[in-house]
Amino acid sequence: xxxxxxxxxxxxxxxxxxxxxxxxxxxxxxxxxxxxxxxxxxxxxxxxxxxxxxxxxxxxxxxxxxxxxxxxxxxxxxxxxxxxxxxxxxxxxxxxxxxxxxxxxxxxxxxxxxxxxxxxxxxxxxxxxxxxxxxxxxxxxxxxxxxxxxxxxxxxxxxxxxxxxxxxxxxxxxxxxxxxxxxxxxxxxxxxxxxxxxxxxxxxxxxxxxxxxxxxxxxxxxxxxxxxxxxxxxxxxxxxxxxxxxxxxxxxxxxxxxxxxxxxxxxxxxxxxxxxxxxxxxxxxxxxxxxxxx
Amino acid sequence: xxxxxxxxxxxxxxxxxxxxxxxxxxxxxxxxxxxxxxxxxxxxxxxxxxxxxxxxxxxxxxxxxxxxxxxxxxxxxxxxxxxxxxxxxxxxxxxxxxxxxxxxxxxxxxxxxxxxxxxxxxxxxxxxxxxxxxxxxxxxxxxxxxxxxxxxxxxxxxxxxxxxxxxxxxxxxxxxxxxxxxxxxxxxxxxxxxxxxxxxxxxxxxxxxxxxxxxxxxxxxxxx
Numbered sequence: 001x002x003x004x005x006x007x008x009x010x011x012x013x014x015x016x017x018x019x020x021x022x023x024x025x026x027x028x029x030x031x032x033x034x035x036x037x038x039x040x041x042x043x044x045x046x047x048x049x050x051x052x053x054x055x056x057x058x059x060x061x062x063x064x065x066x067x068x069x070x071x072x073x074x075x076x077x078x079x080x081x082x083x084x085x086x087x088x089x090x091x092x093x094x095x096x097x098x099x100x101x102x103x104x105x106x107x108x109x110x111x112x113x114x115x116x117x118x119x120x121x122x123x124x125x126x127x128x129x130x131x132x133x134x135x136x137x138x139x140x141x142x143x144x145x146x147x148x149x150x151x152x153x154x155x156x157x158x159x160x161x162x163x164x165x166x167x168x169x170x171x172x173x174x175x176x177x178x179x180x181x182x183x184x185x186x187x188x189x190x191x192x193x194x195x196x197x198x199x200x201x202x203x204x205x206x207x208x209x210x211x212x213x214x215x216x217x218x219x220x221x222x223x224x225x226x227x228x229x230x231x232x233x234x235x236x237x238x239x240x241x242x243x244x245x246x247x248x249x250x251x252x253x254x255x256x257x258x259x260x261x262x263x264x265x266x267x268x269x270x271x272x273x274x275x276x277x278x279x280x281x282x283x284x285x286x287x288x289x290x291x292x293x294x
Numbered sequence: 295x296x297x298x299x300x301x302x303x304x305x306x307x308x309x310x311x312x313x314x315x316x317x318x319x320x321x322x323x324x325x326x327x328x329x330x331x332x333x334x335x336x337x338x339x340x341x342x343x344x345x346x347x348x349x350x351x352x353x354x355x356x357x358x359x360x361x362x363x364x365x366x367x368x369x370x371x372x373x374x375x376x377x378x379x380x381x382x383x384x385x386x387x388x389x390x391x392x393x394x395x396x397x398x399x400x401x402x403x404x405x406x407x408x409x410x411x412x413x414x415x416x417x418x419x420x421x422x423x424x425x426x427x428x429x430x431x432x433x434x435x436x437x438x439x440x441x442x443x444x445x446x447x448x449x450x451x452x453x454x455x456x457x458x459x460x461x462x463x464x465x466x467x468x469x470x471x472x473x474x475x476x477x478x479x480x481x482x483x484x485x486x487x488x489x490x491x492x493x494x495x496x497x498x499x500x501x502x503x504x505x506x507x508x509x510x511x512x513x514x515x516x517x518x
Contacts, residue, residue: 007399017387202383203396205343206444207372212400 007212014216015223018192026224029188033228033274034235036177036184041236041270043170048262050163061130063137064150066123071145077124083139085132090125094118178277185221185281186288192217193289200290214286221282222275229274233267295321295452295483296342300351303337311337311346313508319501321451322480326494327487329505335487336380338510339456342485343377344368356451373401376445378455378474382437384429384444390416391425394443401448415447419473435466439473446477453477453484459493467493 019026067076077089092100097120102109112119128136133153140149193200193214203213296319303311312334319325327335340346342355344363353360358371376397384393394412403411416422419439424432429440438458445453455474459467471486471493478484488494494502504513 010396010399020387198383199385202385205345205372205377205379205383206397207369207375208400209369 011216011219015219018196018216018220019224021195022188022192025188025191026220029184030224030228030231033181033184033225034231036180037229037232037270037274038235038239040174040177040273041232041266042239043166043173044269045236045240045262045266047163047166047170048265050166054160054163061128061133062151063126063128063133063140064123065126065140065146066121066148066150068145068147073124076143076145079143080124080126080140083136085129085136087127087129089127091122092125093122094120097122178273181225181274181277182281182284185225185278186285188224189217189221189282189285190289192220193286210290214290217286218279218282221285222278225274225278225281226271229270232274233270236266237263295319295356297354298351299353301341301348301353302350303341303346304349305346310334310508311349312341312505312510315351315510317503317510317512319483319485321483322478323483324475324478324497324500325483325485325503326497326500327485327503327505327510328489328491328494330489333505334508334510335489335505336456337508338505339454339485339487342452342454343375344371373448374451376448376450376453378438378441378445378453378458380457380460382441384437384440386430387428389426389428390421390432390440390443393429393440394447397444398448411447411449412443415443418446418476419443434461438470442470442473449482451482453482455484455486457487457489459488459490464493 065076065080067073073091077091080086080089095118098112098118101120102112105111126136126140133151137149137151137153140146200213296317298315298317301315302313305311315338327338329335337346341348341353341360344360347363348361351361356371356374358367363371385396388396391412394415395408398408398411413422413425416425419442421436421439421443424436429437432440442455442458445455453474458470458474462470467490471488474484474486475497486494494500502513504511
């Protein structure tokens with residue numbers, strides 16, 4: 001393709017001219033694509049948060065064992081440790097239980113102060129291997145003095161179901177959005193080629209190879225989707241910072257990692273996705289139009 | 295270098311382009327193709343550039359058989375031709391320099407050589423002082439000279455100028471013809487179509503092809 005180093009500046013200049021020739025369509029397409037990618041980044045971010053939440057819950061899988069007041073705590077702890085799947089035990093006194101709840105509730109903890117007495121009971125926190133949850137629960141229930149057992153199994157199952165639902169929805173969304181992006185980009189490129197059909201025809205008459213003629217159009221689609229992807233990240237960042245944060249703060253008992261923690265993953269994902277879809281859309285646009293230009 | 299045998303071109307709508315053309319043009323010649331408008335001059339140019347394919351007969355241009363030329367070969371052939379179109383086909387929004395350089399960018403030249411060839415071509419056509427001017431700001435004559443510079447910059451084997459005198463007065467037409475003639479050498483042929491017979495009839499060191507009603511005849515060669 002002639003002198004590649006010198007032609008790089010030429011191609012970039014051509015991209016600018018191609019974009020300028022149909023500026024309003026290019027801007028509208030970028031904005032539309034940015035909102036499309038915004039939906040992807042939000043769903044992807046949600047999936048990442050749910051995954052993180054489930055992993056945290058799994059790593060901190062615990063069973064709270066409540067017992068008869070008269071029971072020998074030390075003996076009960078020893079028996080608990082003998083059960084297969086129990087990693088460790090920790091006695092939580094009434095005062096520690098109250099303190100934990102105050103910390104969890106945050107500003108809502110004032111409700112605890114309404115009581116004249118400490119309403120919390122002491123319990124033993126049993127750290128377990130989550131895969132053995134069913135067996136461990138059954139074994140603990142058989143121990144003498146155990147009155148009640150609380151685990152997070154139901155929450156975990158519900159969260160995992162939600163996560164599966166989000167993942168399936170995410171895949172469908174990704175396919176739909178990929179097709180839309182390819183369609184929008186290819187249409188933009190076709191339009192660009194049609195507008196520039198005369199200079200393209202001239203280059204063909206001068207003997208320019210197709211890759212030389214159409215590279216600026218390929219780059220145009222590529223840059224448009226990259227810009228749209230970056231714009232969507234910006235929108236996601238501000239949306240997450242203000243709107244999403246407000247929503248999460250109302251659910252104080254759930255620890256959701258912030259957008260910032262996932263920013264690098266989101267950045268790589270969105271940039272690669274937009275670049276790939278931009279290239280695909282541009283190629284389809286070029287392939288479907290270039291033979292028609294004589 | 296150009297050889298036509300029983301060459302015919304009929305367009306899809308049945309209109310005749312050229313009829314039964316037989317001619318041989320060796321390399322390094324100055325060739326005038328003359329005849330009234332609509333006689334078939336531009337059709338012949340279209341065949342030479344591969345814009346149209348022969349309907350029957352054969353046409354060889356620089357060792358390429360035009361009736362069965364592949365797109366790759368056509369690309370290669372066009373790189374060896376310097377076309378100057380009637381409407382110039384310049385790239386608007388670009389400077390004079392960019393328009394001249396664009397014909398070299400996809401050939402295997404280094405930066406320095408491309409730059410040098412462009413400057414030299416612009417100098418030959420007298421546009422050195424306007425290299426950065428946008429082509430849409432130039433006069434008709436200057437735009438034509440940009441087209442000439444773009445055609446000659448890459449040292450083509452054939453320069454083809456389609457009606458370069460069409461919209462010019464006699465003085466400017468002669469100036470353009472002389473400029474084009476100056477690019478003829480041992481390796482480069484110059485083919486000029488024109489209907490201004492009066493401007494070329496005294497030019498003896500050339501081949502004159504007369505086109506009448508799509509039929510061509512070599513009327514004059516070196517004054518014979």
